[in-house]
Amino acid sequence: MLRTVNRVLLGVVGLVLLAFGAATLAVGLGASPPAWWLYDGPHDVLLSTARRTRWRDDGWWWPTVIAVLALLVLLALWWLASVLRRRRLGEVLVDTGDGAGALLRGRALEGVLEREAAGLDGVAHAHVQLTGRREAPQTRVRLQLEPHVDPGTALRHLTDQALAHARDSAALKALPADVRMTGVKHKAERVS
Structure with missing residues (x-):
């Protein structure tokens, strides 16, 4: 979900910046801008002196500008950190006992654990x-x-079987797990 949101957000921001930049370049090179465009020609400035100094004497202007810019910087840093942080583990180091070790793909271990837990x-x-x-x-x-299952029993089976097998097969000292359980919701069906 986050990957899709990131791609859509990047695509929209990229298209807006590309369109704005191309239109600005075209007007700067001499193309006639539409009537609603921000400035009139290649020698016009984007913000005139009157527009730039319009609210400068008001007491709310500079704190508002600084707060909005700080918020934008914080949001951009948060987004960058969430994009750069890897959520999944790519590989697991398996101790083979000979000092060399081996690498096990994380997706492979996830798949096996998922199939065993689902079973x-x-x-x-x-x-x-x-x-x-x-x-x-x-x-x-x-x-x-399923509705008839005791969560404590399901958790015990998960830790004693699936997680124990994964821990032993990868020769790990420990395999901590954050387990979240929900119940399946069945749709009501009409019986005739």
């Missing part, structure tokens, strides 16, 4: 995501449980 009794759907460092991975597990 547990009473689990309708499972989703697994690896996070953390490759030497010390962590898991985020989301389970959708």
Whole structure:
């Protein structure tokens, strides 16, 4: 979801900047601008002196400008940090016992763990995501449980079976998990 929002947001911002820049370049090179355009020709300025100094003497102007710009900078930094932060673990370091080690693809371990968790009794759907460092991975597990399943029993089966198998097969000392469970919602059906 976040990836789609980022791509759409980048696409829209890019198209707006490209259109504005191309139109400004065209007017600067001598093309006649439309009547609603920001300035009239190649020798016109974008903001006239009257427009730039219009609210300068008002007490609210500079604090508002600084607050808006600071908010834009903070939003841009937050967005950049969320884009650069990797959510998924790409690989897990497996201790082979000979000192060399091996790398296991994170998606492969996620897939196996997801299939094993989905195969547990009473689990309708499972989703697994690896996070953390490759030497010390962590898991985020989301389970959708059937209505008749006890959540404590499902959690015990998950930790004793699926997570234990993943931890042992990857030769990990520990495999912490953040498990979130929800119930499956069935639609009511008319019986005739």
